[in-house]
Amino acid sequence: MKLDQEIALAHRLADAAGAAIRPHFRKVDAERKGDASPVTEADRAAESATRAILQAEMPQDGIVGEEFGTESGSSGREWVLDPIDGTVGFIAGRPIFGTLVALLVDGWPVLGLIDQPIIGERWVGATGRPTLFNGIPATTRACRELSAASLATTGPHYFNPHEGAQFMALAGQTDHKRMVMGGDCYNYAMLASGHLDVVCEAGLKLYDWAALVPVVEGAGGIMCDWAGEPLSAGSEGHVLALGDPARLEDVVAALNAAG
Incomplete structure (x- = not known):
């Protein structure tokens, strides 16, 4: 086909x-x-x-x-x-x-x-x-620095304590006054259309994220795991989406700053 x-x-x-x-x-x-x-x-x-x-x-x-x-x-x-x-x-x-x-x-x-x-x-x-x-x-938007980025996630209760600390380390380097809670897949759609900069989630299953990758990347963004590696059927469920791929190194470094 x-x-x-x-x-x-x-x-x-x-x-x-x-x-x-x-x-x-x-x-x-x-x-x-x-x-x-x-x-x-x-x-x-x-x-x-x-x-x-x-x-x-x-x-x-x-x-x-x-x-x-x-x-x-x-x-x-x-x-x-x-x-x-x-x-x-x-x-x-x-x-x-x-x-x-x-x-x-x-x-x-x-x-x-x-x-x-x-x-x-x-x-x-x-x-x-x-x-x-x-x-x-649809086109994602540029984000010149992480401190200006809007960050979204479905909810903090989906993180375990260590993941939550990592997320908060990332949140601390973004524009916390523009943080979005809730939204599930709709956050990724908004990122693809240039309304959000970063989505960070954990514990996702294949059916939660597989459709999102071509949508985000076809709009100019990038999706990967928390180490910056591409997502495939074997991925563990730690998911990042960025509208501006230039901020990937910054986002991964911020997540890892929590130890």
């Missing part, structure tokens, strides 16, 4: 997920999964809808989904699905969650889509192509 066809398929997957999600927005009761994280009927319905398309049209490809696990394939390709990234925000009625669709080839993300199905915003990135926001190129 050629890249244009893969992108078209990703759009159809997001359309199907959005159709399953919208009837439940602000009408939802949450359950708890085994790890105590919340899940809703909308999460399951959206992933079921996208899996059905992939199983029918791409049976040779693997599927990795947050709600229904992994199905092996024979092609070296995996579609990675997070039907609602930001379920807590979804339950709270906040339209800053997103559906994530990614395509990995041999463990590396080559296509990513972030869709906000309530307010109608969609970012698509693919290797070798500019990221598009609702069909228009």
Whole structure:
């Protein structure tokens, strides 16, 4: 399948997920999964809808989904699905969650889509192509020094004590009056569109970040782990996104300053 066809398929997957999600927005009761994280009927319905398309049209490809696990394939390709990234925000009625669709080839993300199905915003990135926001190129912004950077994370409670100390060491060198808490994948979309400078998170799973990499990098940014290494299927879940790659060394040094 050629890249244009893969992108078209990703759009159809997001359309199907959005159709399953919208009837439940602000009408939802949450359950708890085994790890105590919340899940809703909308999460399951959206992933079921996208899996059905992939199983029918791409049976040779693997599927990795947050709600229904992994199905092996024979092609070296995996579609990675997070039907609602930001379920807590979804339950709270906040339209800053997103559906994530990614395509990995041999463990590396080559296509990513972030869709906000309530307010109608969609970012698509693919290797070798500019990221598009609702069909228009998206661009990150320059950040001349770390002290002027806006920093975002989903929440401090996702860090263990050492990670929290590292994050605060980074926060201490950024513009703390512009720090953003909450937002999940929407923070990365805002970074890709030039509204944030740095996102720093820990404990992420493959389905949390795979779609974000092509979006951020196709807009001119960079994504990596906390050591500055590229993200792949084997990464441990420490994730950085920077709108200006020139600040990477500064950000890694700040994280490591906590010891």
